[in-house]
Amino acid sequence: MTAGGLSLLTSIYLGLFAGGFAFFWLWEGGSPLRPFADDRARRRHVLRNLGVLLSVILVADIVYGTFVLRVGAHLLDPPSGLLSPLALPTWALVVVAFVAVDFYEYAFHRLAHRWRPLWLMHRVHHSDPHVDVSTGARQHPLEAALIVSGRLPIYLALGLPLWIEVVRVIVANTVLFAQHANVAFPRAVEALRPVLMTPAVHRQHHSPDQPLIDRNFGQFFTLWDRLFGTYAEPEGEAPAAYGLRPLRAERWQTVAGILLTPFRSEPPSGPA
Ligand SMILES: [Zn+2]
Ligand SMILES: [Zn+2]
Numbered sequence: 001m002t003a004g005g006l007s008l009l010t011s012i013y014l015g016l017f018a019g020g021f022a023f024f025w026l027w028e029g030g031s032p033l034r035p036f037a038d039d040r041a042r043r044r045h046v047l048r049n050l051g052v053l054l055s056v057i058l059v060a061d062i063v064y065g066t067f068v069l070r071v072g073a074h075l076l077d078p079p080s081g082l083l084s085p086l087a088l089p090t091w092a093l094v095v096v097a098f099v100a101v102d103f104y105e106y107a108f109h110r111l112a113h114r115w116r117p118l119w120l121m122h123r124v125h126h127s128d129p130h131v132d133v134s135t136g137a138r139q140h141p142l143e144a145a146l147i148v149s150g151r152l153p154i155y156l157a158l159g160l161p162l163w164i165e166v167v168r169v170i171v172a173n174t175v176l177f178a179q180h181a182n183v184a185f186p187r188a189v190e191a192l193r194p195v196l197m198t199p200a201v202h203r204q205h206h207s208p209d210q211p212l213i214d215r216n217f218g219q220f221f222t223l224w225d226r227l228f229g230t231y232a233e234p235e236g237e238a239p240a241a242y243g244l245r246p247l248r249a250e251r252w253q254t255v256a257g258i259l260l261t262p263f264r265s266e267p268p269s270g271p272a
Helices: 003-030 039-067 069-076 090-114 116-126 133-137 141-158 163-180 199-204 223-227 255-264
Strands: none
Touching (some): 003 133, 003 163, 039 141, 039 255, 090 116, 090 141, 090 223, 116 141, 116 255, 141 163, 163 199
């Protein structure tokens, strides 16, 4: 890939991010799956989650700026890694990257529900009592930094060019928005469940109750959940409720409250 190609990818990244968000936001306004109390509540909710996203962008930029740009040569040319001797074609490298990183995302997510230090951060994604397109962007910046940092060694170890990660993140952002969008998707989308993590499958993960909160950890594929016994077939479009009961209070829903959640709130011994 040339430098011009990379700049085109960056434009596609930004365009699809803003366009994808706007698309689902408008759709949710027209026919919400689970309506907000009123428009004011909906706007306040999205502004808060976008406020958290700003902090994530700052932190992720620092991480990418520090690690990716320092190995700038690897952004366009494959680094030397485990797969290099096989001289695989580009499409095969893309498939390997998507599958390998998806497994990493599954493992990280599952660990985040098991290991208290990670759970303290990951609760920020679960504490949203109204799941909509903006919930896809609601993540604690420290958790975002950890996840991003863990992806880079996979590319370097396997010898995968880092531009594939730009493509993967473009797809991931759109998928995240769709998975959290507060709309009912056509049946054709939900028919992809045997392979893909569809919106109805991911929404089960936002239930405050066991066992659903500890099911459906995957990002793109349902393969890992099916393989390791953590898959739950959705019984409807969405679970009975969203969020985490100990974090329902207003003070945990402001931008400051969300960012302070890992440090100020005391979770009980269980996952909630
Ligand atoms: Zn989770
Ligand atoms: Zn989610």
